[in-house]
Amino acid sequence: MNILLVILFGITLIYLCITERFRIHTKLIGFQGILLFALAFWELEALTVGNLIFVASETLIFKAIAVPFLLLKIIKKTGEERVFKNDFHELYSVVFISIGFVLSILIAYTMKLQVINTTYFIISLFGLYTGMYIIITHRKIFSHLIGFLIIENAVFLLSFAIGQEMPMLINIAVLLDIFASVLLLGIFAMRLKQNISDLTILKDE
Amino acid sequence: MVLLGFFILSFLSGLLVFLCGFKHNQCKTLVKAITLIFAFLHLALVVYCWIRIDETELTYFIFDKLGVLLLSILSLLTFTTIYHGFIYLKDETPKRFAIYHAALIALIFSMSGAYLANGIIVTWIFVEATTLSVVALIYHDRTASSLEAAWKYFFVCSIGITLAYIGILFLGFTVSGSDILELSFSELSKMSLKAEPLYLKIAFIFIFVGYSTKMGLFPMHTVTIDAHSVSPPPISAFISTTLMNVGFIAIFRVYSMLSTTMQVGTNIHQFMNNLLILSGILSLLIASGYMLKAKHNKRMLAYSSLENMGIVAIALGVGGIAYYAAILHIVLHSLTKAGLFYQMGQSKKVLGTYMLDESGDYLRLYPAGAAALMLGIICIVAIPPSGLFISEFMLFKAMVANGEYFYLIATVLLLTFVIYALITRVLHILFSKPRGNENPYTETHKSNKVNPVQTVSQFLLFGMVIYICFSQPEFLKNTINSIIQNLPK
Numbered sequence: 001m002n003i004l005l006v007i008l009f010g011i012t013l014i015y016l017c018i019t020e021r022f023r024i025h026t027k028l029i030g031f032q033g034i035l036l037f038a039l040a041f042w043e044l045e046a047l048t049v050g051n052l053i054f055v056a057s058e059t060l061i062f063k064a065i066a067v068p069f070l071l072l073k074i075i076k077k078t079g080e081e082r083v084f085k086n087d088f089h090e091l092y093s094v095v096f097i098s099i100g101f102v103l104s105i106l107i108a109y110t111m112k113l114q115v116i117n118t119t120y121f122i123i124s125l126f127g128l129y130t131g132m133y134i135i136i137t138h139r140k141i142f143s144h145l146i147g148f149l150i151i152e153n154a155v156f157l158l159s160f161a162i163g164q165e166m167p168m169l170i171n172i173a174v175l176l177d178i179f180a181s182v183l184l185l186g187i188f189a190m191r192l193k194q195n196i197s198d199l200t201i202l203k204d205e
Numbered sequence: 206m207v208l209l210g211f212f213i214l215s216f217l218s219g220l221l222v223f224l225c226g227f228k229h230n231q232c233k234t235l236v237k238a239i240t241l242i243f244a245f246l247h248l249a250l251v252v253y254c255w256i257r258i259d260e261t262e263l264t265y266f267i268f269d270k271l272g273v274l275l276l277s278i279l280s281l282l283t284f285t286t287i288y289h290g291f292i293y294l295k296d297e298t299p300k301r302f303a304i305y306h307a308a309l310i311a312l313i314f315s316m317s318g319a320y321l322a323n324g325i326i327v328t329w330i331f332v333e334a335t336t337l338s339v340v341a342l343i344y345h346d347r348t349a350s351s352l353e354a355a356w357k358y359f360f361v362c363s364i365g366i367t368l369a370y371i372g373i374l375f376l377g378f379t380v381s382g383s384d385i386l387e388l389s390f391s392e393l394s395k396m397s398l399k400a401e402p403l404y405l406k407i408a409f410i411f412i413f414v415g416y417s418t419k420m421g422l423f424p425m426h427t428v429t430i431d432a433h434s435v436s437p438p439p440i441s442a443f444i445s446t447t448l449m450n451v452g453f454i455a456i457f458r459v460y461s462m463l464s465t466t467m468q469v470g471t472n473i474h475q476f477m478n479n480l481l482i483l484s485g486i487l488s489l490l491i492a493s494g495y496m497l498k499a500k501h502n503k504r505m506l507a508y509s510s511l512e513n514m515g516i517v518a519i520a521l522g523v524g525g526i527a528y529y530a531a532i533l534h535i536v537l538h539s540l541t542k543a544g545l546f547y548q549m550g551q552s553k554k555v556l557g558t559y560m561l562d563e564s565g566d567y568l569r570l571y572p573a574g575a576a577a578l579m580l581g582i583i584c585i586v587a588i589p590p591s592g593l594f595i596s597e598f599m600l601f602k603a604m605v606a607n608g609e610y611f612y613l614i615a616t617v618l619l620l621t622f623v624i625y626a627l628i629t630r631v632l633h634i635l636f637s638k639p640r641g642n643e644n645p646y647t648e649t650h651k652s653n654k655v656n657p658v659q660t661v662s663q664f665l666l667f668g669m670v671i672y673i674c675f676s677q678p679e680f681l682k683n684t685i686n687s688i689i690q691n692l693p694k
Binding site for chain 1: 356360363364367370371374377403
């Protein structure tokens with residue numbers, strides 16, 4: 001069951017790289033939240049009621065509902081529906097994602113980490129790669145935020161790979177981080193409504 | 206319990222200051238009073254920490270010498286930053302005045318926590334808290350560029366802090382079965398002796414790259430440059446000094462912790478040194494390159510911070526007496542750079558611009574400020590009688606002693622470019638006329654004159670740096686020697 005969920009998570013990563021519509025990005029991020037909750041529920045053996053409530057509110061309420069809701073609102077307000085036209089062609093994306101996936105497998109098997117669940121490790125490495133890939137290749141800051149959210153989800157998965165739950169304080173800090181980044185993006189959207197596509201004011205020339 | 210009291214009072218002060226902005230129209234005096242009381246509270250904490258040196262409090266905090274030394278610098282710069290902040294925000298609305306000071310209190314609180322943290326997770330949490338609080342300060346001017354800088358800073362720091370967390374997860378392998386939150390740096394250090402070097406190397410790479418967003422080192426230096434250039438000058442002073450020190454202490458603690466593994470014959474220490482030197486040299490390279498084409502006075506100083514952090518990283522990597530140089534450099538850089546950024550705020554007031562081409566004739570318009578700027582630049586480029594000359598000289602001596610001539614030549618060459626860039630630009634600001642405008646300074650510039658009393662704090666800071674060149678107090682020497690005593694020779 002867990003492996004199936006992890007593989008599903010991996011598929012969402014591939015889809016996130018290829019799709020051009022922000023609405024789909026947002027929905028996939030929400031779906032990842034649900035997957036992470038299911039994984040936490042099955043994976044963490046000593047899950048107390050308090051922990052369960054916290055993990056549920058973190059993954060289901062925050063990652064699966066609140067963040068996508070805010071992102072959809074920003075999309076509606078700005079009218080930004082698609083990634084920039086001249087971004088990487090889908091074909092190149094597929095090639096780079098495939099390379100990333102193979103690299104993740106190679107790294108995971110080269111390291112031969114006995115204490116790590118290999119499948120989880122591969123997918124979380126792939127998640128880190130995907131997040132970075134989206135941040136680097138996409139110009140719009142909305143995409144950057146999506147990349148950041150993917151990285152946060154990958155780290156969440158990585159903590160499962162190691163078999164350690166993230167300490168609650170770290171969890172709260174990460175949640176604050178995500179919340180503040182969505183909030184800042186909201187301010188961006190409202191203040192610089194006409195052009196939130198790229199960051200070009202500050203430069204050295 | 207004193208530390209807990211400080212944390213509670215910090216929270217209450219910040220909250221009270223924040224609420225003042227919404228509740229009272231004439232709240233500025235109250236905000237000023239609370240902020241000053243908080244600064245004195247912080248000073249009292251520093252005194253308490255020195256009395257209880259090397260003791261642990263609240264399980265997760267320790268008053269070790271490095272933490273308390275940096276906390277003392279923070280306390281000193283808190284007073285000067287608050288003072289210059291009051292001047293900078295003289296005409297600010299009560300609401301924004303209150304938000305600024307609430308965020309400042311939160312930032313000082315977070316930085317204090319990061320300095321005193323006695324565990325890798327607690328450090329991480331406080332470093333993260335500094336990001337959240339400083340963003341409000343970067344965005345203070347509410348301009349498009351400040352919004353962009355705030356976003357970039359927040360975004361890249363968040364990525365950085367996530368990378369650092371991945372490093373901590375890898376480090377978690379070394380303590381399998383134990384709760385990493387419960388472990389102090391010294392306990393982790395003992396456990397890392399038995400750890401697989403590969404995991405330690407991976408952990409260090411992630412932690413180093415992650416925290417380099419805070420220290421402003423290559424490869425994550427870009428965001429601090431933008432943040433410096435648009436923040437209010439007193440905040441630039443903070444970001445460039447005490448906040449960079451947060452990144453330094455986070456990296457230094459992990460570095461010291463893992464250095465002990467050298468005793469069991471692994472090469473992790475050499476690996477960390479190589480990484481530090483590489484990052485330091487690349488930081489110098491980028492700083493010198495961009496300083497040569499800098500058109501914005503504050504950005505130029507921001508690149509100077511990158512250069513100085515590069516020197517600190519190289520010094521750590523070289524080792525030996527360069528360890529001493531690294532700590533001394535961090536201390537003196539904090540004092541010098543803070544003074545320079547305060548001066549930038551004053552020069553903006555007099556000249557009406559941060560742009561290099563539009564600046565000039567500063568000596569005639571504001572002689573006291575010009576003298577401070579000149580003195581500050583002499584200090585920052587490490588020309589005697591600057592105390593930074595001592596730290597850089599020690600670094601070169603260590604390089605010669607270790608036979609690292611390639612690093613020596615590269616460092617000296619790049620520093621030459623930095624000195625050339627800084628000196629020529631500052632001479633232009635001081636003596637030349639603004640380019641393309643022969644007589645730009647009219648009545649508005651006369652009315653914007655700064656009271657020379659406001660420049661006294663800068664002279665005091667530079668005076669301390671110069672004093673160190675001639676005589677290093679025994680207390681400072683002993684403290685630094687004690688900080689580096691456990692590092693491999």
